[in-house]
Amino acid sequence: MRIKYVTIPSGNIAEAETFFVKFLGFTHKGELELWPNVRCKLLSNNDSDVHIAIIPNKCTLKQKAVIIFNTENCLQQYHEITKNGVVFNHKPYYVSAGMIADFTDKEGNQFILLEERSYLEE
Amino acid sequence: MENVLKLSNENRICSSKLTYKNTTEVNNNFSLHVNFNGDEKFVLNKKKLRLFPHNFLAINPGTLYSDIIDSDSPVQKLSISFAKGFIDDFKTSFLEDDNYFPDNYGNHLPSQNLTFNETIFPLLGDLKYNIEHLKVLIRSNCQDELLLNEFLYHILLNYYTLYQKDILFVEESLKDLQFATRKEIYRRLSLAKEYLYSNFDQKINICELSKYSCMSATHLIRSFRQAYHTTPHQFLINIRLQQAKFLLKNTSYPINNIVTTVGLDSPSTFIKLFKMRYKVTPLKYRTSYN
Numbered sequence: 001m002r003i004k005y006v007t008i009p010s011g012n013i014a015e016a017e018t019f020f021v022k023f024l025g026f027t028h029k030g031e032l033e034l035w036p037n038v039r040c041k042l043l044s045n046n047d048s049d050v051h052i053a054i055i056p057n058k059c060t061l062k063q064k065a066v067i068i069f070n071t072e073n074c075l076q077q078y079h080e081i082t083k084n085g086v087v088f089n090h091k092p093y094y095v096s097a098g099m100i101a102d103f104t105d106k107e108g109n110q111f112i113l114l115e116e117r118s119y120l121e122e
Numbered sequence: 123m124e125n126v127l128k129l130s131n132e133n134r135i136c137s138s139k140l141t142y143k144n145t146t147e148v149n150n151n152f153s154l155h156v157n158f159n160g161d162e163k164f165v166l167n168k169k170k171l172r173l174f175p176h177n178f179l180a181i182n183p184g185t186l187y188s189d190i191i192d193s194d195s196p197v198q199k200l201s202i203s204f205a206k207g208f209i210d211d212f213k214t215s216f217l218e219d220d221n222y223f224p225d226n227y228g229n230h231l232p233s234q235n236l237t238f239n240e241t242i243f244p245l246l247g248d249l250k251y252n253i254e255h256l257k258v259l260i261r262s263n264c265q266d267e268l269l270l271n272e273f274l275y276h277i278l279l280n281y282y283t284l285y286q287k288d289i290l291f292v293e294e295s296l297k298d299l300q301f302a303t304r305k306e307i308y309r310r311l312s313l314a315k316e317y318l319y320s321n322f323d324q325k326i327n328i329c330e331l332s333k334y335s336c337m338s339a340t341h342l343i344r345s346f347r348q349a350y351h352t353t354p355h356q357f358l359i360n361i362r363l364q365q366a367k368f369l370l371k372n373t374s375y376p377i378n379n380i381v382t383t384v385g386l387d388s389p390s391t392f393i394k395l396f397k398m399r400y401k402v403t404p405l406k407y408r409t410s411y412n
Contacts, residue, residue, distance in 0.1 A: 073255050075252070075272055075273060076255065076259070076269060079268065099251075117247075117248065119247055
């Protein structure tokens, strides 16, 4: 399990994206659907494996931070973390990016396990 | 080598690597069979089927079936048998309004009449990923029943979602027909697809295919096109190209061998079709994986 995305909440995604691209030299890396019907813009610089994910502000009203962990096997990771006593917000579920499970800590920070899956070859 | 894991709720997972097998038995529970690298024959009642990689076979409870492997190289397979109680629990959790899932997210397809279709399906999407994960867990001798059952639940969910999507797609395409007619056409078209998945490496003529699917040739082609927006011939070509892609990626067979193995006539036709479908030549595709 490793950190894959650092989220930046924004009330104006287009403006935030322009800021990262024009002023900080980031490049577009696509989009990611993390919640139903909510798409985040992905940006990175220097071919880094860790991406910036610009997320709509409304999703984070109750969260201080959203940390996205990349995992090879979401169900297994979910199972192992659950065994340690963590209660997830949902059972693992499917989005167009792959499989997701998320939990929130006492401070209100949200942690997402994401197993990215490619459906392109089909 | 055969490794059978029987869970305390009567679910059973069998992972095997065999060059020979010939068993006949009545299938007690609903089961799924996946073959990772070879050619496996099944006889379901009187129906003769062949299972290749990229496909899986669903068998209903009560079906008398034979499972036959006769191969020079070991055939790796995974069979999952779902206990009746587990299926009942799945049906209950599926039909009730489960608030664990976020709304509108495809994890929950409404159905008042949960039935399974005994046929061959392509191994796609989340089902493929979850089956691969389960295969790794079994190989690593995982004994954690909670985790294994979690995977089995998702595999059942993925299978049912795939099956429902197929039905809904056909129903939408044939919406002008009456319900009973649509249902019957879906059943017959499933037979046609099953025949194509089973015999793609052979010369297939439309008369055999239409006889197997209990439709006239004209009716079959028209209904197939209407339901799946493609012809049986194009569908067959896609299966052949998928299998060729698998062989290019996972074996070192020469292109000429691959062409005949997947039932195509000439290498030049194969290269043309492959490039049209995947925007890359077979050789470049193979090189990208080596």
